[in-house]
Amino acid sequence: MRPDLVGLKPYGAPHLDVPVQLNVNENAYPLPEVVIDSMRAAVDDHFAGLNRYPDREFTSLREHLVTYLNTINERAGDSVALEPEMIWAANGSNEVLSHIVQAFGGPGRTVLGFTPSYSMHPLITTGTGASWLSADRKDDFTLDAETVAAEVARVEPDIVFLCTPNNPTGTSIGLDVIEAAYDNCSGIVIVDEAYAEFSRPAKSSAMTLLEGRPRLVVSRTMSKAFACAGLRLGYAVADPALIDVLRLVRLPYHLSEVTQVLACTALEHAEVLLGNVDRLIDSRNRMAAHLAEVGFTVHDSDSNFVLFGNISSPAQLWQKLCERGVLIRDIGIDGHARVNAGTEEETDAFLHAIDEILAESPDILAAGPAAAAADSGARTAVPTDLPTRDDPTPSPTSTKGTP
Numbered sequence: 001m002r003p004d005l006v007g008l009k010p011y012g013a014p015h016l017d018v019p020v021q022l023n024v025n026e027n028a029y030p031l032p033e034v035v036i037d038s039m040r041a042a043v044d045d046h047f048a049g050l051n052r053y054p055d056r057e058f059t060s061l062r063e064h065l066v067t068y069l070n071t072i073n074e075r076a077g078d079s080v081a082l083e084p085e086m087i088w089a090a091n092g093s094n095e096v097l098s099h100i101v102q103a104f105g106g107p108g109r110t111v112l113g114f115t116p117s118y119s120m121h122p123l124i125t126t127g128t129g130a131s132w133l134s135a136d137r138k139d140d141f142t143l144d145a146e147t148v149a150a151e152v153a154r155v156e157p158d159i160v161f162l163c164t165p166n167n168p169t170g171t172s173i174g175l176d177v178i179e180a181a182y183d184n185c186s187g188i189v190i191v192d193e194a195y196a197e198f199s200r201p202a203k204s205s206a207m208t209l210l211e212g213r214p215r216l217v218v219s220r221t222m223s224k225a226f227a228c229a230g231l232r233l234g235y236a237v238a239d240p241a242l243i244d245v246l247r248l249v250r251l252p253y254h255l256s257e258v259t260q261v262l263a264c265t266a267l268e269h270a271e272v273l274l275g276n277v278d279r280l281i282d283s284r285n286r287m288a289a290h291l292a293e294v295g296f297t298v299h300d301s302d303s304n305f306v307l308f309g310n311i312s313s314p315a316q317l318w319q320k321l322c323e324r325g326v327l328i329r330d331i332g333i334d335g336h337a338r339v340n341a342g343t344e345e346e347t348d349a350f351l352h353a354i355d356e357i358l359a360e361s362p363d364i365l366a367a368g369p370a371a372a373a374a375d376s377g378a379r380t381a382v383p384t385d386l387p388t389r390d391d392p393t394p395s396p397t398s399t400k401g402t403p
Contacts, residue, residue, distance in 0.1 A: 093234025
């Protein structure tokens, strides 16, 4: 075993058989029947050809993704010149990110992230033999251009990770922050936009900065807004020369025929699938408003989840909710927990459970509601490259992470 892997924990989250699962940021709504029927028909047409390898350049999928991205950029009021040669895809955005770090990271190279953020970023980094370095976000988990510029210039990393909206905090960053990171390093800048479709109003994507920036890459996923987490399809947009390098590190025929067909079919039904995004935003906003009303501190979110604080014991809150059939996430940030938006019924169940817990144990709030309202809360972030607590009573084989 590689010495640098000794003692590390694999990525994961608790999978418990409870009625309301709001812990891994999945889209709570199943695929509509019209999409299921179309997927079934599309795959049926390809069974006879499964004796052949799939299109390793996923040509049709690239074209479908360009069409979709043009649409969402136009809705944000932007015009971005995209071509299929600028698209990369893989089995989930984690594999996309892994390809990028394999190609531009590795032993002797450094990767910088701003924590707390997505816990797979350091795991992907160290898996390639590169060194992970982290810088703290502000107390409210935001980032500004000046801070990022100074830290990137100081570290001189080979790769910079920026996540917007950020997981697990839900906070977004401005395009000026991305420009500051790019202008102050000579390495690759990765902008992880896994939750971008949940921003309201729609924010301009980092794709608008691609022209003239050959070291910038934007990654996205179909797991969240498209409700296709089980499909495992992530993608990236970058200069064609950067995309070409990724061919050196991918496995042969890494995207199956079935994956490509199902992803194309989902993209053909983008309007239908994205129809539930507004419903999830409504649930997110209702959760945020109620949590703030009863005394928790709530962070602004552009994602499909809410980070809330002023919790005396996140582990105890996790346990009490689990006993009531609701699963949330203790993500290792002192005094905080994360809950993802659910269906209307799941949201009702979560908020009812919160009210029950506060009535039974008001000391679950670190400070009283009035004090919490007066003080936005001093927050101490635990770097997400360290093990975090998912389960108050974890087994020796339990795993950590923040999907």
